[in-house]
Amino acid sequence: MGSSAPARRQRLLSDPDIFRYLAARIVSLTGSAVTFIAMPVLIYGITGSATWTSLVIVAEAIPYLLFGLWAGALADHVDRRRVMVGADVLAALALATVPVASWLDALTAGHVLAAAFAARIIYVFFDAANQGALPSLVSRDRLPSANALVFGASTVAETVVPMLVGALIVVISPASVIAIDVLTFVASAMLIRSITRPLSGARDRESSLGLAAVAQGTRFILRHRIVRVMIVIGALVAFSAGSLMAVLVVWADRTLGVREGDWRLGVLYGAWGVGAVAGSVLVPRLVRRFGGVRAALLVLPAAGGAGLAISLAQSWLPGILALAAWSMMYILIATISVTLRQQVTPEPLMSRVMTAGRMATFGVGYPLGAVLAGMLASRFDTDTTILICQLSLVVAALVAWLSSLRSAPRVLDVASDD
Structure with missing residues (x-):
């Protein structure tokens, strides 16, 4: 007889690299949930405009359409760990400009929208590498359990965090709340960097990143x-x-x-x-x-x-x-x-x-x-x-x-x- 589902789950989490990967995803998604709530509140507070506020949601979808295929080609061409760590660092820098500008009384609606758009573009490249990384850590027959862990943990974070953020915004400004997301990106980068096993297979250095790769x-x-x-x-x-x-x-x-x-x-x-x-x-x-x-x-x-x-x-x-x-x-x-x-x-x-x-x-x-x-x-x-x-x-x-x-x-x- 095979082992039970809990035992299988326990063995999966006992792998240090899987644990670090899952921890990085939970930390990153927690921060993203913070920004998802804080950004619309922030831009509405600046403009009082429903139109400006809706543009934050539009900024969530457009980057995938514009950059998705190219991000996938890049993640298949270079080392995925470098893409993920680099994307986390760049996203932290992009979002850090929002609380800094707010603390200096220089924050504008255009700045908030640009930061949200930039962070989402960077996330597309992170996600392209991330989607290919898990199969490098887990054998393909264990992917259902691994993906279930990721989806389940992500759902818990995305369910609990918005309620906490709603309460937190009452105490501190939305711009300052976004600083939390900056810290989560840094933590995610450190966790991914600490994974010892490779997140990519062998790369063909002669391959291109042009239309042929996308095609x-x-x-x-x-x-x-x-x-x-x-x-x-x-x-x-x-x-x-x-x-x-x-x-x-x-x-x-x-x-x-x-x-x-x-x-x-x-x-x-x-x-x-x-x-x-x-x-x-x-x-x-x-x-x-x-x-x-x-x-x-x-x-x-x-x-x-x-x-x-x-x-x-x-x-x-x-x-x-x-x-x-x-x-x-x-x-x-x-x-x-x-x-x-x-x-x-x-x-x-x-x-x-x-x-x-x-x-x-x-x-x-x-x-x-x-x-x-x-x-x-x-x-x-x-x-x-x-x-x-x-x-x-x-x-x-x-x-x-x-x-x-x-x-x-x-x-x-x-x-x-x-």
């Missing part, structure tokens, strides 16, 4: 039936997530009767975190039992059902349960999708392929979902808006079940990069 990764995605379909599914699932996040507060207010200052709003966000953590625990078990592809085929229809349940909920308790179920399904699909791409992609193409997946999800699917939901919510009630947007999960399930995923083997091999 090589794109050709692999288009040729590989699993990767191609999973990226499409990932974009559709991200669309559903972006649309739900865009109207979540409005839905809580208008449908569930849960308004700002109501303790149930905290429970609502807590349900999101609980569902996500539950999903991260289930991922390794589902993949071990059914294989990654079959697990995705099973989870996608359930995700569509959870989206439908949210649109039908008319009171806060059913709404919280439906949101927890949806969050669990979202983490399951996201983790399985990332894991499948990592398992079949050759190491020399890893960052390009993984970054393309990020572009499809967070660069295209997520912001499009948010924009459409905002437009629909101005014409329809939130229940109808959520129902329309969550149909993307039904489409994702249909794409999966009508595609070659149905005939894919249980265990996937690494493909050729020719």
Whole structure:
């Protein structure tokens, strides 16, 4: 008999390099969550303008579209550790200008927006290297457990930190709060630098960073039936997530009767975190039992059902349960999708392929979902808006079940990069 899931998890965390990697990700994501809350508050305090404030959110998506493919090519060309450490240091420097300018009474809205945009561009390059680094530390059969750990820990940080930041901003200025993120970038750089094992395979120094390098990764995605379909599914699932996040507060207010200052709003966000953590625990078990592809085929229809349940909920308790179920399904699909791409992609193409997946999800699917939901919510009630947007999960399930995923083997091999 195989060992239990807790034992497997314990062995994974007992690896010093895995522990350092996970600690770096938690520290970095904690800081990013701080900035995600503080930046809009800061720029709104300076301008009083909803338009200026919305530009901070736009700055989150554009860098992936502009630089994603090139970042992936760079991370596949040079040492990933250097890219990650360098990106952390540069991000710390970019964000440090915000509290410094504030302390000197010289901070402007343009400065805040430029710093946010610069930090996000730098993060794209960090993320491209990071997506390829984990498969270098963990054998491919253990990637489901490793990714589940990363996703679960990230979700806890992203659930707890915003509440703490909300309380912290009452005590100190948003600009000073951003200084916390600067320190987390420095800590992340030190942790990544301390990892002893390589984060990259052998590099071909004669390869270029031009269009040919980008095209090589794109050709692999288009040729590989699993990767191609999973990226499409990932974009559709991200669309559903972006649309739900865009109207979540409005839905809580208008449908569930849960308004700002109501303790149930905290429970609502807590349900999101609980569902996500539950999903991260289930991922390794589902993949071990059914294989990654079959697990995705099973989870996608359930995700569509959870989206439908949210649109039908008319009171806060059913709404919280439906949101927890949806969050669990979202983490399951996201983790399985990332894991499948990592398992079949050759190491020399890893960052390009993984970054393309990020572009499809967070660069295209997520912001499009948010924009459409905002437009629909101005014409329809939130229940109808959520129902329309969550149909993307039904489409994702249909794409999966009508595609070659149905005939894919249980265990996937690494493909050729020719």
